Amino acid sequence: MVARSLTTRCAIAGGGPAGMMLGFLLARAGVDVIVLEKHGDFLRDFRGDTIHPSTLELMHELGILGEFLKLPHREMRRLTGLFGDTTVNAADFTALPTTCKFIALMPQWDFLNFLAARGRRYAGFHLLMKAEATELIEERGQIVGLRGIAEGGLIDIRADLVIGADGRHSTVRKRAGLKVDDLGAPMDVLWMRISRLPEEDDHPLVHIEAGRMLIMIDRGDYWQCAFVIPKGSAGELMKKNIGDFRKTILELSPWLGSRVDELRGWDDVKLLAVTVDRLPQWYRPGLLCIGDSAHAMSPIGGVGINLAVQDAVAAANILAEPLRKGTVTVDHLRRVQARREWPTRVIQRIQIAAQNRIIGPVLARTSRPKPPAAVKLLNWFPALRRLPARLIGIGVRPEHIRTPEIISGTKNPPT
Numbered sequence: 366m367v368a369r370s371l372t373t374r375c376a377i378a379g380g381g382p383a384g385m386m387l388g389f390l391l392a393r394a395g396v397d398v399i400v401l402e403k404h405g406d407f408l409r410d411f412r413g414d415t416i417h418p419s420t421l422e423l424m425h426e427l428g429i430l431g432e433f434l435k436l437p438h439r440e441m442r443r444l445t446g447l448f449g450d451t452t453v454n455a456a457d458f459t460a461l462p463t464t465c466k467f468i469a470l471m472p473q474w475d476f477l478n479f480l481a482a483r484g485r486r487y488a489g490f491h492l493l494m495k496a497e498a499t500e501l502i503e504e505r506g507q508i509v510g511l512r513g514i515a516e517g518g519l520i521d522i523r524a525d526l527v528i529g530a531d532g533r534h535s536t537v538r539k540r541a542g543l544k545v546d547d548l549g550a551p552m553d554v555l556w557m558r559i560s561r562l563p564e565e566d567d568h569p570l571v572h573i574e575a576g577r578m579l580i581m582i583d584r585g586d587y588w589q590c591a592f593v594i595p596k597g598s599a600g601e602l603m604k605k606n607i608g609d610f611r612k613t614i615l616e617l618s619p620w621l622g623s624r625v626d627e628l629r630g631w632d633d634v635k636l637l638a639v640t641v642d643r644l645p646q647w648y649r650p651g652l653l654c655i656g657d658s659a660h661a662m663s664p665i666g667g668v669g670i671n672l673a674v675q676d677a678v679a680a681a682n683i684l685a686e687p688l689r690k691g692t693v694t695v696d697h698l699r700r701v702q703a704r705r706e707w708p709t710r711v712i713q714r715i716q717i718a719a720q721n722r723i724i725g726p727v728l729a730r731t732s733r734p735k736p737p738a739a740v741k742l743l744n745w746f747p748a749l750r751r752l753p754a755r756l757i758g759i760g761v762r763p764e765h766i767r768t769p770e771i772i773s774g775t776k777n778p779p780t
Contacts, residue, residue: 369518383655383656384531387530392487414471430464443458449734453744457751500540501652537654544646555591555599559590560587576729647698662713712756
């Protein structure tokens with residue numbers, strides 16, 4: 366079969382938060398870009414659905430925050446949890462120096478559809494659905510494009526730059542031969558949904574007991590639940606009767622009552638195998654990885670989507686002009702990694718410390734846990750809650766929109 370040939374300045378593999386935000390920002394800055402998304406839509410359950418204040422601030426800088434917040438969402442202004450029988454007030458976002466002082470809980474598909482719709486307003490934005498990168502095109506040590514499978518058959522895309530934004534199991538980084546450092550994770554997560562009653566407004570986000578940890582995210586008409594388990598234990602657990610699992614959930618959240626029966630079988634429970642890793646080098650000549658492709662994050666703090674978006678903004682700020690001029694060099698790619706590697710390392714180090722000092726020991730306990738002294742301080746001194754709020758809500762190096770909006774011509778298909 367003859368492949369369809371396309372050319373562009375930048376080919377982005379992956380239509381997740383990193384890829385879609387970068388595609389939108391580059392097109393807005395006058396760069397021709399093709400984004401490949403392997404699915405036919407964005408409707409998939411149990412993805413990261415938290416839009417943090419740092420991302421909402423970017424929407425404000427772009428002048429589209431008001432339109433974005435018209436989409437259905439819930440607002441989380443504080444994080445609380447139950448550590449055994451002790452309530453812990455972990456973070457308070459209301460004092461953040463941002464326009465929005467809350468985390469927006471919104472289905473990721475709404476976020477991605479919104480970015481895609483904004484991107485389509487620019488002539489250089491081309492989104493190919495049901496299109497997946499399978500190979501890289503390399504000439505004399507330089508990546509010059511990618512090959513893939515699209516709805517109409519094979520595609521061959523020549524590009525000045527290929528971006529790997531295709532997630533923690535990235536095909537692009539594998540084909541590029543980039544080394545991955547596995548930083549370890551002592552846990553996996555079982556995701557499920559249980560219906561929510563209108564009056565259930567003020568329940569703790571996290572409930573920690575001996576050997577068990579349940580996270581419940583308010584998604585309007587249902588609770589998005591994450592049950593944390595020791596790494597690799599899902600297979601043995603799922604051999605048991607689902608009734609035993611329902612009983613465990615009910616012990617942690619007895620107010621759910623008969624609604625736990627909505628978990629009819631293990632098909633209603635999805636496994637997320639937690640991975641924390643990082644590329645020592647994010648790039649090769651003609652290629653750059655960002656987001657989960659460059660650094661898979663732990664679900665602790667729900668910061669993965671927002672770090673991916675920050676990567677995209679930094680990449681756009683550094684690469685838009687050289688892409689527009691056709692002068693991208695390895696030094697530009699090195700600058701993107703230099704800009705984003707330090708905040709990634711800091712957040713991963715904090716996540717790993719939380720995994721090893723709190724979550725790992727909790728999952729191994731047989732007696733009821735008590736909050737560590739550092740956690741108790743958050744209850745005793747309310748001002749301290751601003752620190753975790755800042756780390757979760759903003760991060761350690763927030764990015765800002767530096768790219769101009771350049772309107773160039775009318776919408777045309779990629780060539």
